[in-house]
Amino acid sequence: MISTVLPLLSNQLFEHAVRSIVIILIGIPITYVVINEFVRRSCRVKGFDGPTNWPLVGNIPDIKYNAAEKYREWSKIFGDVYQIQLGNVPVIVVNSAESARKIFGQNSQALSSRPVFWTFHKVCLMRNANQNKDDRRTFGSWVQVLSNTAGTTIGTSPFNDSLKRRRKGAASALNKPSIATYISHIDVETKDFVKEGFVNGKAGLAGVDPMPMIQRLSLSLSLTLNWGTRMESRDDPMFHEITEVEEAISLFRSTTGNLQDYIPLLRLNPFSAGSVMARDMRRRRDVYLTKLNKDLDDRMEKGTHKPCIQANVIQDKSAALNKEELTSISLTMLSGGLDTITTLVQWSVALLAQRPDIQNKAVEEIGKFYSNEEPLCDAYDDQKCEYIAALVRECLRYYCVLRLALPRATVKDVMYEGKLIPAGSTIYLNAWACNMGKPKLAATGTQKLG
Template identity: 25%
Template sequence: MAYLGSHPNQSNGEADGKDFINYQVIIVTLSVITLTITTYVFLSKRSKKGDLLPLPPGPRGLPLVGNLPFLKPDLHTHFSELSQIYGPIFKLQLGTKKCVVVSSSSLAKEILKDNDATFANHNPPIAALVITYGGNDILWNTHGPNWRMMRKVLVREMMSNTSLDVCYDLRRQEIQKMLREVYSKNGTPIDIGDLIFVTMLDMLMNMLWGGAIKREEKTRIGVEFRKMIGELVVLLGKTNVSDIFPILARFDLQGIERKAKEVFLWADTILDTVINERLKMKAMHSEKKPSKDDLGSKDFLEILLELNKKEGDGKETLSMTQLKALLLDIVTAGTDTTTTTLEWAFAEIMQNPYIMRKAQEELGEGVGMSNTVKESHISKLPYLNAVVKETQRLHPVLPLLVPHCPSQSCTIGQFTIPKGSNVFLNIWKIHRDPEAWKDPLEFLPERFLGDSNEYDYKGNNFNYLPFGSGRRICAGIPLAERVSTYMLASLLHSFEWKLPENVELDLSEEFGLVLKKRTPLLIIPTPRLSNVELFYN
């Protein structure tokens, strides 16, 4: 690498050129000193007037690139180390982007509650803009009327208790299908993460557009979605030079934008296929009078298409772009996050065998050995619910959440947070704070067996924020809460699990937008339920 200020060796005959270069260096140095003094005086005067508090402390960086060369790959642990030096709030300069990292619950509260409206936006990277139809989804959309409308539709039509109860049978069928798959592999190692991912994807597709595609097409579309989601998560987790130096964006030096466009075209084609099939089905049955059995049986896609057909003066109308962005949000977020949580849960259970015994004792009492688990059992399984919550504490799926972006400069913790900066909340660090958690590095589900409201998922306890808080809290909490415990309970109740012989459990993390296990978890099932028919109901 050629560093600034370096130059080739010069011969004696190049003295005049050398003098000229030295003269340039002197001029540049004096200019920098003058600019620095002027800036310092200007800021000092403003500080005296009380107009501007200082920026947070932070490590020094290099010209142009700032702190970028010094970042370590695992940002959640790297930021935790820096917080030990610079405190619970510090700044980094990454190219042209100013970043602020917050690592305490009290400061998280200032951002997500006290100044919620100011921090209600996210700053989408280029890959996200490409994938989400220009940021037209719920995750990256600018906080405003369109975002509120889309979130309202999702919460009311899919995430309400009534809507989730209506489609319970779809979830039950997929869980039963999963149990049959595991039973068929009795005694052989199973990639538990892969199994859960496939089950979640099939479950969500059935809930979203159930009968919109033919049975033989479901497998193909499921395989394509799995590959697409894997590519998407990788792209969103990569550091993109084009995001850090927007002036270089048109060159797409790492090819991230190009790859994102490939994934986008792939996903858009699948969604178009599903939507067109549904529209053909509706056209064929348009003259058929609906029966009583049809009432209340609409899937989410049909509801969205009805909103898409409303006239412009309706209270809620969805463009086709918004419709597809919303569907893509649900499929990608719902599969990868739940899969990651449950794979970590199984890893911790393998590490702590007493947890499996205790959970299975609870299941034996609450469900019974002559039954399979139903969603109605979940409320009667406090210990298993505690296992899921402890997993989300020790292994938060989004360790830094999605960076918030203040719409105006504001004060947090007696420091100025500049407008437009990226604000990372290190939830991984907050969840391991020894002042808030006893033995924070230990996996102890018992810590969640007290008041269930003290550590719920609503984002009111800022020591525990697995789904965030405030306006941008995860909209899919009701589904995630049901499905995570339901799936874990079903697998633990129906099977014993163990590691293959001579295999050492790996609990190392792989940082990205989603915090995954570095190596897939392979474990061996053995049926617990003696009645074989229970696996084939």
């Protein structure tokens, strides 16, 4: 049959070249779409309903502007836990505190890993010469392009032995006794932030843009806590370099900003701007990480370093961390600090600027607690001023730092209400939807923001 068909196709190609080319140009994309749709549907998690999705792109067009809120709206139709399709990747979305307790609280070990994304991790599978003697299967080794020298953060790393060592090392530097040694750093930075706003705003008589001050606060806190070095001025070139690079890298984790993570066809583009930018950001990040680590090593050798997370991790010999793992912990503290503090403080300042009643109440409560001796809470009061503690928690709830918590990947099967979420599945926790439920009012009567 082949010997008959091939000559016929060959004759058709030469005798009707234009028609053959048109058929090929139309036929190949159609064939790809048909095969890809079969692959997409076969990957879906059985038993979980979800919104209708488009060919190739899935539900990506539906979540272009506010994914967390869209997921929350869908939960009213499909329940607290349902399934979406992002390109070729099926994703289980968890949208309530109760379902989060059941899935995450009861299956912490099974959800200890993170999915590998094409853009952020930028991995390619290379053949490894080492083979397993039992089954002779060729193993692959992951080579990271964005993070191959700097390492991924703890929060974005797939589960392995290295991640366990890094978590152990970070835990030794973040336990209660260690945190107590960092309080003086936090006190200096927060007082500097308040002073800067007071001076630049002429004690409330002049308008001031708080964002540069918030960015300096966030970066200086991250540098001080992790490396024991301050960022005293926004004019420092490193301030602009770190904030620019870390902000760009954080976008690589964006769901809708990196379509090649979910649509394999887009990965064939050899001129991908995202890949070029990822390499450039990696190179620039390596420069300041190397400088920060070297400066700390020099101070530790001279015995002039201040208590900080990186020094505590290095001195914890039981963690047995290599250079890349130490850098990963540094990145975790740097990236996490910049993202979380900046977002929370900017929205909280915006709230207070519009709500003088909350400002006045906060000052009044601080005055009661300290008998009007201090305008600010004491650095070591351990959240004993209840109104301030409640206000901060309410800001954390309403101005959710990560509306969609970093995605998880299951390393074991997970059961939810009789339905199976198989190992290897991707799960999103919609923290925004969980926080927008109906929490109980704080005991102090702090007014909810929404």
